[in-house]
Amino acid sequence: MSANESKVSATAVTAVSDSRVRKLCGVAMLSAVAYVLMFLEFPLPLIMPSFIKMDFSELPALVAAFAYGPVAGVAVCLIKNLIHLLNTQSGGVGELSNFILGAVFVFIAGSIYKKAHSKKGAIIGSTVGALLMSAVSLVTNYYVVYPIYTVFMPMEAIVAAYKAIIPSVNSLWECLLIFNVPFTFFKGMCSVVITFLIYKPLSHILKG
Numbered sequence: 001m002s003a004n005e006s007k008v009s010a011t012a013v014t015a016v017s018d019s020r021v022r023k024l025c026g027v028a029m030l031s032a033v034a035y036v037l038m039f040l041e042f043p044l045p046l047i048m049p050s051f052i053k054m055d056f057s058e059l060p061a062l063v064a065a066f067a068y069g070p071v072a073g074v075a076v077c078l079i080k081n082l083i084h085l086l087n088t089q090s091g092g093v094g095e096l097s098n099f100i101l102g103a104v105f106v107f108i109a110g111s112i113y114k115k116a117h118s119k120k121g122a123i124i125g126s127t128v129g130a131l132l133m134s135a136v137s138l139v140t141n142y143y144v145v146y147p148i149y150t151v152f153m154p155m156e157a158i159v160a161a162y163k164a165i166i167p168s169v170n171s172l173w174e175c176l177l178i179f180n181v182p183f184t185f186f187k188g189m190c191s192v193v194i195t196f197l198i199y200k201p202l203s204h205i206l207k208g
Contacts, residue, residue: 051153
């Protein structure tokens with residue numbers, strides 16, 4: 001190998017190493033932001049029961065999925081929830097649900113954007129991701145989250161909180177279908193809109 005070839009090879013290795021370090025730092029930074037955003041939650045009176053809160057903690061994960069790939073987005077979802085376990089008020093159930101739904105959302109969005117690397121691809125990916133997240137929320141909430149929550153709050157009280165908004169609902173399945181599924185989709189799309197507003201300037205910082 002000539003001196004020039006060695007120099008080029010060394011430069012390539014250094015570039016790959018710098019890229020990995022930047023990616024790790026970016027994921028760590030976005031995970032920290034996501035963790036903080038989990039505390040900035042707020043209720044939506046007259047729309048959802050008070051025990052369901054709105055937050056934008058999926059936003060940094062979506063940014064990571066677009067900037068670094070779908071696995072990075074899932075990593076942000078995992079890290080923020082692992083750290084939040086130190087402050088859990090739900091015995092870890094809320095964190096588990098948040099991770100599953102967030103991971104579905106950003107992995108699908110990031111995967112589609114990776115294959116169709118354009119604004120259109122990002123819009124399609126994030127919309128499909130939000131739709132699948134809302135569909136998965138119906139299953140996870142009905143079979144996992146709410147049955148465990150009955151340890152803290154009787155099922156009758158949970159359904160009654162929904163009935164206070166729409167008296168015609170009579171079962172948990174109806175409550176989730178009418179309230180939680182649209183809410184989850186709306187929450188995901190809010191993150192999508194904000195991401196599109198901030199991603200371009202952020203991408204120069206995250207990618208270098």
